[in-house]
Amino acid sequence: MKYPHISQHSEEDCGAACLAAIAKYYGKNFTITRIRESVGTSQFGTTLLGLQRGAKTLGFKASTVRTSAEILKRLNEAPLPAIIHWHGNHWVVFYGKKGEKYIISDPGAGVRYLCEEDFIEGWNDWLMLLLEPSPEEFLKTEEDKIGGFWRFFKQVWRFRGILAQALPLNLLLGLLSLASPFLLQILT
Structure with missing residues (x-):
């Protein structure tokens, strides 16, 4: 399975890049500029509330969750990919688990495969934004033309x-x- 990755343009763009990667996972292409406007990215980055509101304007059903390490035993119950809060100051896309490795897409570093210890160390506040495309809204949302x-x-x-x-x-x-x-x- 391919794990879409979108690199961030600047330090503040990690949240917008994560949302763009998840939209790409579901078959839609949005520019980071458009997503930055939707989520309200400022010079300090993007808030979880901003990500949730922006995701809804792009046609996602979005809900924020504070979970615990118990979720790692029940990953098949969570709608993945999701956006997680990484090291307390960064957003990454969490795709799930393959074998013994947890797969994340870090907009600043690329797709990474982490052991459980490193994954738990990075995701220490257990904040998560669960995203699923809304059948009506997501299909109606117009894609951005990303030409060459x-x-x-x-x-x-x-x-x-x-x-x-x-x-x-x-x-x-x-x-x-x-x-x-x-x-x-x-x-x-």
Whole structure:
């Protein structure tokens, strides 16, 4: 099974990146910028309440839970993936358990496989945001267009007049800078 991972753009984006990864897990692509606005990310990051409200605007059923180590024995009862509070100041996606390892997607470090001891050490306050796509709302929520080259090309094409002047000038200056050592050698 693949575990979607979205990297955070800055230190404050971990919550938004986690929500984007879970949306991707369920087949929707949202930009981190859109999610940051939905969850109310500030210079101090994102709160659990902000994540819950943002998840609801994106079409998820979201509920916050404070649990205990007992949940590790009953993981099949929890709707996973979920967002968990990591080391008291960070959000990560918890995908579940595979063999003896717990799988998390840390927006700052990538997908990680942790032993139970490391997992319990990281998830020490047992805060969790359970997310499930709402059948009606999630399907109605429009995806963001995350394009590649053609999206970039369309943006640049608007400035074709300036580019038509700048590129030949740039080429001429490049040739002159390459030719100047030869000219100096000939003249001296």
